[in-house]
Amino acid sequence: MNILLTNGLVYTMVNDEVPNVCDVLINGKKISKIGKNLTEEGARVIDCTGKVVLPGLIDAHCHIGVFGSAMGERGVDGNETTSANTPELRGIDGINPFDVEFKHSYINGVTCVSTGPGSANPICGQFVTMKTYGKTFDEMIVREPSAMKMAFGENPKSAHNGAAPVTRMGTAAIIREALFKAKRYALEKQKAEKEKKPLPAFDMKLEALVPVVEGLLPVKAHAHRADDILTALRIAKEFDLDMSIEHCSEGHLIPDQLAYANGVIIGPLIGFPHKLEVANQSPKAGRILYENGVKFAIMSDLPATHTRDILIAAGACIREGLPMLEAIKAITINAAQILKVDDRVGSIAAGKDADITVFTENPVESVNATCVLTLIEGEIIHNRVE
Known part of the structure; x- marks a missing residue:
């Protein structure tokens, strides 16, 4: 079905376009046109007069479906602490697509999330970027794997009952050793294939890390303190990794050093005091x-906070001087770009997925704003407009 959203204040998040009262035409699963006075024979028309139309919101780092809500310890599948090095873990194998948090997300305008293993291990496993709604789990996936999660700082030190690592040095050493082995493994495979000789013995951990050392799979590096951020960046430089810094709680103290990172994802800004x-x-x-030219997004880190709380966090950043449009970028197009899915989501543009959300007010400026309409790939999944 074609859908025409009319007369809403549309934030396209394309380049630096200012919001404009206009229409958005959706053909099937994709956005077709954005403009004034659009018409489409047979389209379902939804009047958005007086409302704010945004791209579907993106939570760039959470653990939705892996740390199941309201399920107690049975729903906690985020950390395989039997080993400190678990790159072979795939977030999709631990996600419960029926977790109530998915519905809670899309009725509050969050249509896309990046989720996966937690931060107990120096190398935690593979994240997936996915929609918050779909008729089948496979339909929900946007990119898988989307990143390799690594962790620095206190979490890995305290998760293994006295086994390594127990220091920050130990964490870095475990990561380096695994990356060195993955590079050697990749070279041995290439040489064997070229010389038509037997391949090296299969190693699932190293197989998972080969795309990382080849620059094909990004790294999400959990790091709060400045020293941990610098260690992560040091390793990224040593191995030429495509790395974003996650949490980055002291990143604002060393903004110049973040130039090497391929993006920063801050938060949770209202959790874990x-x-x-x-x-x-x-x-x-x-x-x-x-102000220092560092591209950043905002995370919920669910279960630390709900995915919807990225809106509150964005509002808190506005209160501290961040321009309003930049705050919206941090939960739409910036997040999409850092996650490398901006060809599909993050902005309202012709050809992109019809992931759109409509609010009664600007949700990063008003806590009274209510999400009244959510579409994912052109399907209305939440509707309080009509």
Whole structure:
């Protein structure tokens, strides 16, 4: 079915376009046109007068479906602590697509998430970027694997009952050893194939890391403190990794050093106040990173906070001086670009997935804003407009 959203204040998030009252035409699963006074014979017309039309919101880092909500320990599948090095783990194998948080996400405008293993291991496993709604689990996947999760700082030190690592040095050493082995494994495979000799013995962990050392699979590096951020970046440079810094709680103290990162994902800005590593965390980070030219997105880190709380976090950044449009970018197009899915989501543009959400007010400026309409790939899955 074709759908025509009319007369809404549309934030396309294309380049630096200013919001404009106009129409959005959806043909099937894709956005077809954006403009004024659009018509389409047979289209379902939804009047969005007085409302704000945004691209579907993106939570660039969470653990939805892996840490199941309201399920107790039975729903906690985010950390395989039997080993400190688990690159072979695939987030999709631990995700419960019927987790109530998926519905909670899309009725609040969050249409796309990046989710996967937690941060107990120096090398945690593979993330997946997915929609929050789909008739089958496979339909929900946008990119898989989307990144290899690694973790620095306190979490890996305390998760293995005295086994390595127990220091930050140990964490870095485990990661380096695995990456060195993966590089050697890849070269041995290439040489064997070229010389038509037997391949090296299959190693599932190294197979998972080969795309990482070849620059084909990005790394999401969990790091709060400045020293941990610098260690992550040091390893990224050593192995020429495509790395984003996740949490980055003290990144605003060293913004110049973040130039090497392929993006930063900050947060959760309203969670974990008991965690020692976030003592210097601040919503001012958004403004500081923006002023220093560092592309950043905002995460919920669910179960730390709900995915919808990226809106509250974006509003807190505005309060501390981040321009409003930049705050929206941090939960739409910036997130899509860092996750490398901006060819499909993150903005309202012809040819992109028809993931669109409609609010009663600008949701990063008003806590009273309510999501009244959500579409994912052209399907209306939440409707309080009509």
